[in-house]
Structures are given as C-alpha cells and as structure tokens.
Amino acid sequence: MAAAITRDESDYDSSSSSITIPDSSRSWMSNLSFGSRRSSVSLCSVETSLYSSHKPHKANQAPWEAMKRLRRAIGQVGLDHFRLLRRLGSGDIGNVYLCQIRNPVVGLPQCFYAMKVVDREALAIRKKLQRADMEKDILGMLDHPFLPTLYAEFDASHYSCLVMEYCPGGDLYAARQRQPEKRFSISSAKFYAAETLLALEYLHMMGIVYRDLKPENVLVRGDGHIMLSDFDLSFKCDVVPKLLRPIPNLEDTEKYDKNCLTPSCATPMQPVLSCFSSSNGKKKTATVTTITEQADCQKFDPELVAEPINAKSKSFVGTHEYLAPEVISGQGHGSAVDWWTLGVFLYEMLYGRTPFKGENNEKTLINILRQPLTFPRFSVNSSKQLEEMVKVEDLISKLLMKNPKKRIGSLKGSVEIKSHEFFKGVNWALIRSVRPPEVPSDLYKIRKAHLPKLSKEERDAPYQIPRHFDYF
Numbered sequence: 001m002a003a004a005i006t007r008d009e010s011d012y013d014s015s016s017s018s019i020t021i022p023d024s025s026r027s028w029m030s031n032l033s034f035g036s037r038r039s040s041v042s043l044c045s046v047e048t049s050l051y052s053s054h055k056p057h058k059a060n061q062a063p064w065e066a067m068k069r070l071r072r073a074i075g076q077v078g079l080d081h082f083r084l085l086r087r088l089g090s091g092d093i094g095n096v097y098l099c100q101i102r103n104p105v106v107g108l109p110q111c112f113y114a115m116k117v118v119d120r121e122a123l124a125i126r127k128k129l130q131r132a133d134m135e136k137d138i139l140g141m142l143d144h145p146f147l148p149t150l151y152a153e154f155d156a157s158h159y160s161c162l163v164m165e166y167c168p169g170g171d172l173y174a175a176r177q178r179q180p181e182k183r184f185s186i187s188s189a190k191f192y193a194a195e196t197l198l199a200l201e202y203l204h205m206m207g208i209v210y211r212d213l214k215p216e217n218v219l220v221r222g223d224g225h226i227m228l229s230d231f232d233l234s235f236k237c238d239v240v241p242k243l244l245r246p247i248p249n250l251e252d253t254e255k256y257d258k259n260c261l262t263p264s265c266a267t268p269m270q271p272v273l274s275c276f277s278s279s280n281g282k283k284k285t286a287t288v289t290t291i292t293e294q295a296d297c298q299k300f301d302p303e304l305v306a307e308p309i310n311a312k313s314k315s316f317v318g319t320h321e322y323l324a325p326e327v328i329s330g331q332g333h334g335s336a337v338d339w340w341t342l343g344v345f346l347y348e349m350l351y352g353r354t355p356f357k358g359e360n361n362e363k364t365l366i367n368i369l370r371q372p373l374t375f376p377r378f379s380v381n382s383s384k385q386l387e388e389m390v391k392v393e394d395l396i397s398k399l400l401m402k403n404p405k406k407r408i409g410s411l412k413g414s415v416e417i418k419s420h421e422f423f424k425g426v427n428w429a430l431i432r433s434v435r436p437p438e439v440p441s442d443l444y445k446i447r448k449a450h451l452p453k454l455s456k457e458e459r460d461a462p463y464q465i466p467r468h469f470d471y472f
C-alpha cells in the first residue's frame with residue numbers, strides 16, 4: 001500500500017494520490033492509510049493491449065499533424081525531440097511536464113503537449129508498474145473529444161513517457177475553489193456533468209470502467225471543454241452488447257397488433273455491433289442481434305445496451321470520498337461505480353463538499369455505507385432555480401443509491417441518466433459547440449503565475465536523460 005499525499009483545500013497543489021492494496025491483504029478498513037483527503041486504493045490484474053493509433057478526432061489538428069511529420073522525418077520519437085518547459089503537476093505514479101517539439105515543424109504552429117513521465121524502476125519497487133501500463137494501454141485506445149489523445153509514447157532509460165494533449169485550464173477542483181462560495185452554479189455543474197457523462201459513456205462502450213472520477217481528474221481544455229485524465233486506476237473488460245427486450249403489460253399489448261410480439265415481426269437475426277475488439281484483436285459481435293423495423297412495434301423495441309453492465313472487479317480502487325459502497329464492501333463492482341462517482345462529483349460541484357465526508361477516511365467509508373444522503377439548504381433566487389435544484393437532487397439521489405442494482409444507469413447504462421429531467425434540453429450531439437462556463441485564457445494566466453519555470457539555460461541545454469526527474 002502506498003502512502004497517500006495529504007491535501008486540504010487550503011494547500012491544494014493540483015496533485016492527487018492513490019493507494020494500492022493487494023487483494024490478499026485487504027481487510028477493508030484495517031489496511032487503509034487514513035490520512036489523505038483524496039487517496040485512492042487499487043489492485044487489479046487485467047489483460048491489456050494497445051489499440052489503434054488512428055485518431056479521427058484529432059487527425060486535422062496541428063499537434064497531431066506535427067507529431068506525424070516528426071515521426072515521418074525521424075522515425076521513432078524520443079525524449080531528446082522534446083523541450084520540457086515546466087512541471088504541470090505530479091501524482092502518485094508520475095510527473096507531468098509541459099513540453100514542445102524541440103525543433104519546430106516547418107509550416108505548423110508550435111504546439112504544447114503534456115508529457116507524463118513515470119519512473120518504471122521506482123514503480124516496480126512500489127508494485128505499481130501495472131497501473132502505469134494500464135494507463136498507457138487505455139490512452140492508446142481513446143479517440144473522443146472529452147478524453148486525452150496519446151500523441152506518442154516511448155521509454156527513455158528507466159522512464160516511460162506519454163505525450164498527451166495539454167489542458168491549459170487546470171482542473172475542476174481548482175476551478176471550484178475560484179467560484180463564489182466555492183460552488184458552481186447549477187448551469188455550470190450541468191455542463192461539466194453532461195460532458196463528463198459523455199466521456200464515461202464512451203469509456204464504458206470501450207469496456208473501460210474509469211473508477212477515479214473526481215474534480216481533480218477533470219481537466220479544462222484550451223476551449224473550456226473538459227478532458228478526463230488519469231487512467232491508472234481504470235480497468236478494462238470485454239464488452240458484449242446486449243439487447244434488452246421489454247416485457248409489455250397486457251393492457252399495452254392489446255392496443256398493438258399481437259403479431260408485433262412474435263418473432264415473425266422481427267427481421268431475421270443480423271449482427272448489430274461488431275466494432276469492439278477483444279484484447280486479442282479479434283472482433284466481438286453482439287450476442288442478441290435482432291431489431292424490428294416495423295414502426296408499430298416501436299413501443300416494444302428491444303434496447304441495445306453496449307456498456308459493461310455486468311463487468312465485475314474486486315479491486316479496492318478509488319478515492320475515499322468517492323468510493324462506492326460496493327467497492328468498500330468488496331462485493332465486486334462494475335460500471336455502476338462510475339455512476340456513483342458521477343453523483344458525488346455533481347454533489348461536490350454544487351455544494352462545495354462531498355456528501356459523506358467524515359472526520360477521517362475511516363469515518364467517511366462508514367458514512368458511505370450507512371449514512372442516508374442529505375442535501376444542504378441554500379437560498380434560491382427564483383422558482384426556476386428551485387425547480388432545477390429539485391431535479392438535480394433527484395438525479396443525485398438516484399446516482400447515489402447504495403445498492404448498485406437500484407442505481408440509475410445500472411440497467412441500460414448512460415442512456416438512463418441522459419434522459420433524466422435534469423438534463424432535459426441538453427443537446428448531447430452538439431454539446432461541443434456550446435460555450436463553456438469559463439474561458440481558459442484567463443485561467444492559464446493564473447496557473448502560469450504559480451508554476452515553477454525552467455531557466456533559459458536549462459531550456460537551451462542539449463538534452464540529457466536526467467538521473468532524477470524531480471520525481472518523488
């Protein structure tokens with residue numbers, strides 16, 4: 001079990017930490033390090049594989065093009081092709097640096113990248129190497145506007161380096177600290193929750209359960225939209241899409257042609273989804289693959305669920321205040337843990353604290369298991385705001401159901417949450433075009449002022465692999 005970094009709101013430095021507990025030694029409370037506000041816990045052994053490096057979402061963007069041209073010109077990209085400008089932050093498994101390609105690519109603007117540097121030797125000693133490898137595998141698979149793009153990855157001496165998209169806007173924890181009363185408005189919270197939900201939906205469809213949602217891991221891009229970061233606690237599983245067949249009640253069926261409910265109404269069995277590769281690279285197809293095309297039958301249309309609803313892990317993973325009850329009790333957990341954490345995340349954004357926080361981590365865990373959910377009372381300015389508050393509290397209550405089987409999202413996945421009243425009016429397909437609550441250029445100035453800079457001499461010096469990356 002690794003030590004956790006203690007962090008209070010007052011001395012926040014944008015880093016968060018994780019704890020690893022071997023399954024064999026897990027007696028849930030006795031083995032935890034109860035000192036950290038945001039410590040996480042993990043052990044999971046999952047098959048991994050690096051997926052395609054084809055990223056249609058980034059293909060026409062300068063950072064991707066620059067990297068492509070660099071690769072074409074020099075072959076394998078390495079550490080000496082980058083200039084590290086400053087450290088952006090550090091976490092439990094690595095340091096993240098702002099960097100640029102050392103020799104600008106002709107005809108393209110100089111782009112910034114974030115490079116996560118992990119000391120593999122140090123991690124091996126701490127038995128956390130597997131987490132770094134999992135993160136690399138997962139980053140390699142992603143291609144989504146609210147998830148990081150992995151531009152390059154290479155080893156340099158005993159360091160592993162991941163070159164990712166850079167987010168100049170800091171994280172949502174820091175952003176919340178800047179809000180009046182350290183709370184986001186309902187509309188801002190809705191925006192961030194909606195984008196986060198889309199990112200989680202995509203991850204689930206890729207067979208990834210994220211497990212570490214918290215405001216510190218939600219970064220703000222240059223355009224103010226979000227990017228989920230930090231995948232070293234995630235787990236991967238195979239996704240086998242399912243078709244849920246509703247069981248109509250008799251009253252409904254009488255209004256419809258009874259034939260609609262017979263197999264003859266449906267088109268012959270045909271593959272619906274075959275886009276999910278298993279870890280050995282073979283295609284997976286849906287197990288139930290019948291879709292009816294007759295409009296009259298629509299009410300009884302089966303629904304496709306392409307998320308790993310039944311995936312199960314027994315790892316003790318997450319961040320104390322964000323741990324789902326089923327993770328704490330060790331009964332096995334699946335993608336529903338991400339819906340629990342979405343509830344805690346929404347609560348924290350709106351109320352400025354998490355719902356079950358106790359005096360220490362042990363009490364927090366007891367509260368998560370036993371304490372009923374309550375909401376602080378704040379004065380509202382209008383009936384519209386009151387209405388929104390009622391809706392969001394209803395959604396949070398459904399996300400924070402202690403029984404994962406009763407939790408919203410546990411049956412059909414994200415679609416249940418997206419159709420909740422609180423999100424009514426959200427244009428899911430075009431949310432990328434919505435103006436975000438904060439513009440990052442100002443945030444960048446604030447952040448820049450607080451970051452240690454490398455001297456000109458350091459920046460211009462020929463690159464040498466450092467003995468220490470200023471690691472621990």
Ligand SMILES: Nc1ncnc2c1ncn2[C@@H]1O[C@H](COP(=O)(O)OP(=O)(O)OP(=O)(O)O)[C@@H](O)[C@H]1O
Nearest residue numbers: 014016017018089090091092093094096114166167
């Ligand atoms: N793409 C990025 N753009 C800007 N800053 C970043 C980026 N990625 C990470 N950071 C900064 O670096 C810090 C550490 O990164 P990260 O959380 O990935 O490290 P970690 O060692 O995996 O942390 P954890 O202890 O949470 O597992 C973050 O808190 C964030 O402030």
